[in-house]
Ligand code: KG4
């Protein structure tokens with residue numbers, strides 16, 4: 001029996017979750033609104049907001065789970081990768097809590113946790129099942145874009161990754177060009193639903209292997225909008241849905257053509273997606289359509305476990321707890337952290 005309290009503070013979400021024997025009892029996420037007006041996350045403001053949120057968020061997670069502090073068996077926290085000042089808040093909290101209660105401390109890699117979110121049983125989906133090892137996971141977030149070969153809970157190999165911008169950044173930077181607020185992904189997704197994905201053609205980069213590139217796409221969107229606005233200053237207002245649908249379509253084709261290639265190379269038919277961009281409705285729909293034609297079994301986490309959340313840290317922590325994989329009080333957060 002193990003009750004794990006988990007903390008996530010790597011970027012602009014302060015989150016705490018409680019899981020008992022691998023079942024999620026609560027997953028509280030406080031999203032910081034302060035960054036919206038800056039068009040991106042301001043690291044110093046993120047750290048300050050984490051400090052304000054962390055205690056109330058943990059209190060709420062414990063109370064929703066009906067678990068008292070003394071019933072917590074271990075605390076899992078995000079050690080990295082992420083913003084160092086932001087990570088320090090969660091790390092310090094986890095260290096203090098475990099020191100005070102004399103219980104184990106568990107470090108979690110944020111990117112592994114995005115993938116392990118697939119092992120959180122769903123309350124909403126009666127058909128839920130976890131993927132079987134090995135499977136391929138497309139991890140797409142604001143900071144990362146990776147194709148990962150997942151051989152076991154903590155045995156993962158990155159087989160492809162972005163050479164420049166992450167997929168989430170491609171959404172966010174496009175939103176900035178289109179004068180939409182941060183984070184851009186959800187809004188582009190919303191507009192895209194009303195638009196024609198074939199209205200405008202944006203280039204597909206020619207990158208060898210399973211790697212990605214999004215910086216050329218961003219530049220082509222910038223020039224495209226600038227040229228169109230010269231002809232018609234109201235171009236964007238008139239064509240927002242079509243522009244969003246076309247950009248989203250290109251980002252999805254860039255991502256899924258590499259996933260298809262990797263699936264063929266590794267002869268794997270279980271395909272998972274993880275990270276904030278896996279919330280994208282177009283990506284989900286395209287993946288489902290591909291699974292029908294290619295005979296894939298597709299795994300998409302519940303929405304609340306797609307973007308940054310402590311639930312994924314809790315499930316990763318639970319599997320480390322079973323292996324007694326603990327760390328000491330001398331542990332420090334890492335802005336960059338490999339698998
Ligand atoms: O995983 P995440 O919450 O944080 C990081 O670790 O980066 O991912 C955040 C990213 C942002 O770039 C945001 O624009 C994107 O996920 N995102 C979306 C959607 N929801 C969030 N992108 C496309 N469509 C969405 N519906």
Ligand code: ZN
Pocket residue numbers: 110114141142275276307308
């Ligand atoms: Zn993330």
